[in-house]
Amino acid sequence: MEFVTVLADKQVKVGEDFTLCCETNTGDFTVTWQKNIQKLYCVEGKHRTGKDGKTVFLQIKKAEMEDEGNYTVTIQNRWGSASCSAMVLVELDEWRIVQWKQDPMINALKSFRICSGDIRELRFLLYGPVGSGKSSIINTIHTIFEGHPHINCPTADLTCMSFTRGFKKYNIRNLPFAFYNLMGLEQGQSYRMHPDDIMSVLKGHIPNNYTFHPHAPIDKDNRHYILNPTLNDRIHCLVSVIPADKISLMSDEVIQKMKTIRAAASKLGIPHVVFMTRVDQVCIMTHRDLTKIYRSRRIKEQMTTCSNRLDVPMNCIFPVRNYQEEVKLNEQLNCLMLEAFTQIVRLADDFVKKSYCFVFNLF
Ligand SMILES: Nc1nc2c(ncn2[C@@H]2O[C@H](COP(=O)(O)OP(=O)(O)OP(=O)(O)O)[C@@H](O)[C@H]2O)c(=O)[nH]1
Ligand SMILES: [Mg+2]
Known part of the structure; x- marks a missing residue:
């Protein structure tokens, strides 16, 4: 039969x-x-x-x-x-609305001006586990603004060692946006970057191209140390990068490290969001059609797990997909990333405005 x-x-x-x-x-x-x-x-x-x-x-x-x-x-x-x-x-019924037209978002970001004239660029710090897609986010945003595939920031195979080394700035074309990419957080006692260094990064004490020493955090005596950082040297928004297909597998230790960094940022008033990458790897519906992302049960489940594990509200979590080996641009992929990017630009700009008013006692 x-x-x-x-x-x-x-x-x-x-x-x-x-x-x-x-x-x-x-x-x-x-x-x-x-x-x-x-x-x-x-x-x-x-x-x-x-x-x-x-x-x-x-x-x-x-x-x-x-x-x-x-x-x-x-x-x-x-x-x-x-x-x-x-x-x-x-x-599911769509629970978040995305604008699936890229031009209005690209144009708005291209004509964006930082609220305070003294600030040259908004600075975003990406951090998260090894292989979570931090470098790919930078490449994807570059690709969107360049209008063709762009690989500036080397990406990794999925090994347990972070591919990203040192502290390097990536500017987005000639726009007033800069990304810093920390090496991936790993499990185990051996830090490849001392936790105190992360605090120094957030406060703006660490210069571009600095190489971290896991057992010797930077201090005032180090010749690279920026003694009196201005708002221009500081981080204006912290972005945790979490791979959708590994949230449940992440060790409590890595989660705890992430919470510690977030708490440090929050103490400094720095806004924080989560970019949830690799959404195509957890949901076949999203893999086939990215416009279905906010109708997907799997994506909602992963976002909920992420929210519970990291203790962040759902409205701070942005599922995104990165370019990998695609040679053709994809407007839907761009729109999802542009929505998330626009959010962090707004948050960073608000932070700069508040900090500027605080320094000059304008409140
Ligand atoms: N399918 C899929 N793969 C992705 C996505 N984002 C990143 N990747 C892949 O995941 C792997 C790791 O990405 P990276 O951008 O190198 O990750 P990273 O966080 O910079 O890694 P380290 O610098 O080593 O900590 C690469 O093979 C990427 O191609 C995504 O949205 N979907
Ligand atoms: Mg990397």
């Missing part, structure tokens, strides 16, 4: 009724259904399974988040058995 047509993957909206069906070459068989490798328990009024001649079907009423999964049907008779499977994805 065999299938003439197999179950087809489905993408349904919350509240929709849908049917999975397939056709066999015989009418003499018994049927069992499984969901995610477990026997499907039919709920009255919700599921209806049946057989109509050579056709087998499963009807599900009013799709809910819980109905998402992999469904398998097995047919059996005394001559043998056969199975086939299909993936059902449930689209």
Whole structure:
């Protein structure tokens, strides 16, 4: 016995009724259904399974988040058995609206002026576990503004050693934005960068191209130490970078290191957000169509895990996708990143405004 047509993957909206069906070459068989490798328990009024001649079907009423999964049907008779499977994805009601047109956002950022004339550039510090996509974020933002694929910041294979070394500034074209990229946080006692150095970075004591010494944090006696940093030397927004596909696997130790850095930034009044990268690796619906990102149950789950583990509100978490080996630009990918980038620009600008008013007693 065999299938003439197999179950087809489905993408349904919350509240929709849908049917999975397939056709066999015989009418003499018994049927069992499984969901995610477990026997499907039919709920009255919700599921209806049946057989109509050579056709087998499963009807599900009013799709809910819980109905998402992999469904398998097995047919059996005394001559043998056969199975086939299909993936059902449930689209939630959109819970965050994205502007899927890049030009207005690009133009707004290109004509952006920092609120205080004395500040040359807004400075963002990216930090997070090894291989979380920090360098890729810088390359993606470069690519968007250059209008063609751009690799300025070397990226890594997924090994456990951070590829990024030292403290290096990346300017975004001729715009007033600069990224600093810290080497990835690793598990274990051995820091490749002393925690005190992170505090010095935030306060603006560390110059561009400085090489960290894990056992000797920079201090006043070091000739590279910026003794009296101005607002121009400081970090204006902290961005934690978390890979969506590894949030649950991150050790408590790395999470604790991240919380410590965030607490230090918060003490200095520096705003903080999370960029959740590699969204295409956790959700097939998002992988196929990025505009579905805020309809995806998987993305919402990962954002919730991220919010709980790092103790940050959901509205500070921005799922993004980076360019990897694509040669063609993708407007949807750009828009998602531009939304997140616009947010950090606003937050950094507010921070600069507040700090400037504070220094000059303008409140
Ligand atoms: N699929 C996918 N892969 C990504 C994404 N962002 C980054 N990557 C890949 O993840 C790997 C690590 O990215 P990097 O940007 O080097 O990460 P990093 O945080 O700079 O790493 P270190 O500097 O070593 O700490 C690379 O192979 C990237 O191509 C994404 O959004 N989706
Ligand atoms: Mg890197």
